[in-house]
Structure formats: C-alpha cells, structure tokens
Amino acid sequence: MSFFLIINILYALFNLVLIMTWLKMRREKQEETSQRNTKLTVIIPVRNEEDNIVKLLQDLDSQNYPFENFEVIIANDGSTDQTESFVLAFQENAKFNLKLLNILDDKSSSPKKRAIKKSIEISSGELIITTDGDCRVFPNWLVSIEQIFKTTNAKLVSSPVSFINEHKFWNTAQIIEFASLIGSGACAMYLKKPNMCNGANIAYTREVFEEVGGFAGNEHLASGDDEFLMHKIAEKYPEKVVFNADKNAIVLTNTQADWQHFYQQRRRWASKWKYYKDWKVSALAIFIFVVNLGVIWSFITLNYTNLFLKLVFEFAFLSLIIRFLGHKDKIKYILIVQILYPFYVVFFGLIAQGKGYTWKGRKLS
Incomplete structure (x- = not known):
C-alpha cells in the first residue's frame, strides 16, 4: 500500500468524522x-x-x-x-x-x-x-x-x-x-x-x-x-x-x-502557520498539505483510487456546509474546485515560508 493511499484513507476517515460531528452539532438546539x-x-x-x-x-x-x-x-x-x-x-x-x-x-x-x-x-x-x-x-x-x-x-x-x-x-x-x-x-x-x-x-x-x-x-x-x-x-x-x-x-x-x-x-493567512504553538494545529496543517500534494501526485501517476477517496468524502462534507451557509446553488461546482484546490494549497503552503505581504496598502510581515 502506497504512502499517499494511506494518507488518503486517513483523510477519508477524517472527513467522515467531520460529517458525523457536523450533523450532530446541527441537531442540537440551544x-x-x-x-x-x-x-x-x-x-x-x-x-x-x-x-x-x-x-x-x-x-x-x-x-x-x-x-x-x-x-x-x-x-x-x-x-x-x-x-x-x-x-x-x-x-x-x-x-x-x-x-x-x-x-x-x-x-x-x-x-x-x-x-x-x-x-x-x-x-x-x-x-x-x-x-x-x-x-x-x-x-x-x-x-x-x-x-x-x-x-x-x-x-x-x-x-x-x-x-x-x-x-x-x-x-x-x-x-x-x-x-x-x-x-x-x-x-x-x-x-x-x-x-x-x-x-x-x-x-x-x-x-x-x-x-x-x-x-x-x-x-x-x-x-x-x-x-x-x-x-x-x-x-x-x-x-x-x-x-x-x-x-x-x-x-x-x-x-x-x-x-x-x-x-x-491567502499569503497573509498562510503566514500564521509556522507560528502555531499547539503541535496538533501544526500537524493538521501539515497533514492537509500532504493530502493535497498526494492528489497532485495522483494526477501525475493516474492513480484514481487516491482521487476517489479524497473527492467523495470531501464532497459530502462540503455540501453540508455550503447548504448551511445559504449557497445551495454552488454545490454543483464543488467537484471543479476540488480538482483545482490541491494546486492552490501546495502553492500557498510553499510560499508561506517566505516573508512579507501587502495588505490595505501596507507592506507587512
């Protein structure tokens, strides 16, 4: 079993936990x-x-x-x-x-x-x-x-x-x-x-x-x-x-x-990752980065099993959240974004190692 297949199985389980947690949370009434x-x-x-x-x-x-x-x-x-x-x-x-x-x-x-x-x-x-x-x-x-x-x-x-x-x-x-x-x-x-x-x-x-x-x-x-x-x-x-x-x-x-x-x-957001003190938060960020790196590798190697594991469970979770946020009409576009998203994550994960960005007309770090 390949490394990226193991990672995608873990990611599928991760999304399954998110789905179950979200449904339970939404059922609860304050x-x-x-x-x-x-x-x-x-x-x-x-x-x-x-x-x-x-x-x-x-x-x-x-x-x-x-x-x-x-x-x-x-x-x-x-x-x-x-x-x-x-x-x-x-x-x-x-x-x-x-x-x-x-x-x-x-x-x-x-x-x-x-x-x-x-x-x-x-x-x-x-x-x-x-x-x-x-x-x-x-x-x-x-x-x-x-x-x-x-x-x-x-x-x-x-x-x-x-x-x-x-x-x-x-x-x-x-x-x-x-x-x-x-x-x-x-x-x-x-x-x-x-x-x-x-x-x-x-x-x-x-x-x-x-x-x-x-x-x-x-x-x-x-x-x-x-x-x-x-x-x-x-x-x-x-x-x-x-x-x-x-x-x-x-x-x-x-x-x-x-x-x-x-x-x-996004560079501003990504710049925070390296400063997290809680190892669990940093580990999650690294895990998501590796998952998306694996998707790119799946495109290169034509390994559709990896792609299936990531896309199906992630699609189910995203559909729940997007519906809650009032964007039901966007659900049909999820798959397209899912295919593009790994390239975005890997790109910003790498450039986040650099310093500085511009925001509201200011150069910040």
Missing part, C-alpha cells in the same frame, strides 16, 4: 433566553472602507437587540478616503451608541491588533464582538451571539463567515474553498479541539481577554488577531470555546476581486 441584557461592544477596525462601512452601519441600525445594550466602535486605522466623514455623518442619527476612534498611522507591525486593543480600552461592553468594515450582518446577528454566550457560558464564540454571492466562478471558487475552513473549524470546536476561527465574526468576554493577556506574545505578527487569541483562551478553557451554528449569525463579506488581492490575502 436553550432560548429572551433577556438580551448583556452589554455588548462591537469593534470594527477599518482602513479605507468608504464603499462598505455605511452598509454595515445600516445593518447594525436594524438589529433586533436593545440599542441601549450595545455600542459600536469604529477603529479608523489611518484611512485616506472618506471613511471617517461617512461614519461621522451616520453618527448623528444612529440608533445605537456609535464611537469613532481615530488611530494614527504609526507603522505598527500589527495594525489590526493595535486597533482592537485600543478600542477595548475605551469600550464598556461585557462581551467584545469583532467584525470587518466590508461585512454585512443579519438583523438577529447580535441576538444570536448573545444567546449562545448566555446558554453555554462561553469564553469565546466563533460564528460563521461566508461570501456575498456574485454568480461568477471566481466568486464561487472562493465560497467553496472558504466553506471548508468554516466547517472544519466548527467541528474542531465542537470536539473541544479548536484550531481556527475568523476575526470577521468572533466574540469573547472582556474578562478572558485581559486574563490571557490579550495579544501579548504575538504583537509582532500582522495577522492572527483571531486564531492566536483563540488558542490562548482554548489553552485555559477548551470547553468554553464554542461555534455558533445559527444561520442568523452568518456574516457575509466580499470575495477578493482579482488574483492579486486573493494572493496577498
């Missing part, structure tokens, strides 16, 4: 509470988001959560467009407490972590919720997050993120690829082995943020405001890091418009 009295702080770090920020603020103005019980802090990180003026104009008639925090562009090595940290310093909420300036949220977004926070007594809540549907293949490919990350990350949390989350939709208590020292220890890394913090919290409270499998909690954002932006974003 207890409901109608109090909605937790004080929330929504932090939105932004840089040059004049095309998007008003839409998000309008979504927040339509929340079915008591307006007196949440505040929103826009951390304006050196925007050079009209982001600041748009926020100030909206502030005049906002139903909720809207604060604008202007942060000087001091060439920080981790602008987003700095923006979040400074926002927490002036915040008043018990629960900190972060999202991005180019996101959209549903009317029960805050209700859903507070609900699971209350019923599970969680320290960190990770909620689903997906992309706005544009009916283009470039958009479709990103939706399918990202669904695999959201789904596998959710299942890992349910199994009390959290490994990934997304800063566009996470919540954590102010108390636990201070208890673990916030972003201390990885301030020098531009990326990782979400996962490194989650790992620190999970180290102390593995039972209290939970996934919010509620469609009302889904945050939608834009896909990367072109290859150049996609390349820089």
Whole structure:
C-alpha cells in the first residue's frame, strides 16, 4: 500500500468524522433566553472602507437587540478616503451608541491588533464582538451571539463567515474553498479541539481577554488577531470555546476581486502557520498539505483510487456546509474546485515560508 493511499484513507476517515460531528452539532438546539441584557461592544477596525462601512452601519441600525445594550466602535486605522466623514455623518442619527476612534498611522507591525486593543480600552461592553468594515450582518446577528454566550457560558464564540454571492466562478471558487475552513473549524470546536476561527465574526468576554493577556506574545505578527487569541483562551478553557451554528449569525463579506488581492490575502493567512504553538494545529496543517500534494501526485501517476477517496468524502462534507451557509446553488461546482484546490494549497503552503505581504496598502510581515 502506497504512502499517499494511506494518507488518503486517513483523510477519508477524517472527513467522515467531520460529517458525523457536523450533523450532530446541527441537531442540537440551544436553550432560548429572551433577556438580551448583556452589554455588548462591537469593534470594527477599518482602513479605507468608504464603499462598505455605511452598509454595515445600516445593518447594525436594524438589529433586533436593545440599542441601549450595545455600542459600536469604529477603529479608523489611518484611512485616506472618506471613511471617517461617512461614519461621522451616520453618527448623528444612529440608533445605537456609535464611537469613532481615530488611530494614527504609526507603522505598527500589527495594525489590526493595535486597533482592537485600543478600542477595548475605551469600550464598556461585557462581551467584545469583532467584525470587518466590508461585512454585512443579519438583523438577529447580535441576538444570536448573545444567546449562545448566555446558554453555554462561553469564553469565546466563533460564528460563521461566508461570501456575498456574485454568480461568477471566481466568486464561487472562493465560497467553496472558504466553506471548508468554516466547517472544519466548527467541528474542531465542537470536539473541544479548536484550531481556527475568523476575526470577521468572533466574540469573547472582556474578562478572558485581559486574563490571557490579550495579544501579548504575538504583537509582532500582522495577522492572527483571531486564531492566536483563540488558542490562548482554548489553552485555559477548551470547553468554553464554542461555534455558533445559527444561520442568523452568518456574516457575509466580499470575495477578493482579482488574483492579486486573493494572493496577498491567502499569503497573509498562510503566514500564521509556522507560528502555531499547539503541535496538533501544526500537524493538521501539515497533514492537509500532504493530502493535497498526494492528489497532485495522483494526477501525475493516474492513480484514481487516491482521487476517489479524497473527492467523495470531501464532497459530502462540503455540501453540508455550503447548504448551511445559504449557497445551495454552488454545490454543483464543488467537484471543479476540488480538482483545482490541491494546486492552490501546495502553492500557498510553499510560499508561506517566505516573508512579507501587502495588505490595505501596507507592506507587512
């Protein structure tokens, strides 16, 4: 039995576990509470988001959560467009407490972590919720997050993120690829082995943020405001890091418009892998890399058994996640993306060993 065949058998079993875990998680129903009295702080770090920020603020103005019980802090990180003026104009008639925090562009090595940290310093909420300036949220977004926070007594809540549907293949490919990350990350949390989350939709208590020292220890890394913090919290409270499998909690954002932006974003994400302190998280990343390397080898050697093992079980899992995220129409494209995906994983796995990338007009490392 070849090495790659063994790897693909293990990967098939891995996907089978994910499928069973996801189905079990979706069957569970959280207890409901109608109090909605937790004080929330929504932090939105932004840089040059004049095309998007008003839409998000309008979504927040339509929340079915008591307006007196949440505040929103826009951390304006050196925007050079009209982001600041748009926020100030909206502030005049906002139903909720809207604060604008202007942060000087001091060439920080981790602008987003700095923006979040400074926002927490002036915040008043018990629960900190972060999202991005180019996101959209549903009317029960805050209700859903507070609900699971209350019923599970969680320290960190990770909620689903997906992309706005544009009916283009470039958009479709990103939706399918990202669904695999959201789904596998959710299942890992349910199994009390959290490994990934997304800063566009996470919540954590102010108390636990201070208890673990916030972003201390990885301030020098531009990326990782979400996962490194989650790992620190999970180290102390593995039972209290939970996934919010509620469609009302889904945050939608834009896909990367072109290859150049996609390349820089994925390089930014991949740059975190080498800094994971938990060996299990690093081992999983290496395992996925080897699986996809094996698929490329299967194309070269025409070994269709390997391909079958990977594609069938992975397809079944992805179909469940994509349907949950509201993209049922994308299921028919999964196979195409599955064939292309291994080349993408191997490519970015290799270039992640290099240093530096460009993001929001800045060169970071």
